[in-house]
Amino acid sequence: MNNKFIALIIIVIIAICGVSAFLLTQDRTVSNSTDNGTNIGNNTINNTVKNDTINKTVPSGNTDHKGITDQNGVTASLNGPKYSAEGKSFTITCKITNNANESITDVQGADQLFSHNFGTIGPGESKTFTTTVHIPTVAQLEADFGPGASISNPFSIGGYAVTYTLNGENFQFNSNSLEIKLV
Helix, strand or coil: CHHHHHHHHHHHHHHHHHHHHHHCCCCCEEEEECCCCCCCCCCEEEEEECCEEEEEECCCCECCCCCEECCCCEEEEEECECEECCCCEEEEEEEEEECCCCCEEEEEEECCCCEEEEEEECCCCEEEEEEEEECCCHHHHHHHHCCCCCCCCCEEECCCEEEEEECCEEEEEECCCEEEEEC
């Protein structure tokens, strides 16, 4: 059990470092809403930066990650678009499903972008949370970090941490990560 805890801590630290680097370039927009996990939106980007116009058609389609399931049967998934582009904002969906035989309480989901209280989730129940993420343009990155700054492709979101209580005992684990191909 000690080795699992140390491995979990290392994964959390790596995820925090990745998300921290990502967040240094973000405008933070958070919405507290629940949806069915679908993301429908405009797939064309028209963004003018330094008199250069980016007109890219972004292929549609969302990921369908089943998530990560912990030792108690609680599953956390992170889903969003398969494709995006510089300067585009998109929605990610965090979903927690309780496959255990008893309710889990004090359920929290958090990363560098958000912190959300899911409350209590009963056996067989799922709850979702959506938030908006913005991918900066190279020009925006260069304005903040200097010439040569770049955006990774695929664009990665390191997942989110889940904490909850079951039968008076506290548990924590991480969802899957998300990689979005930039066009």
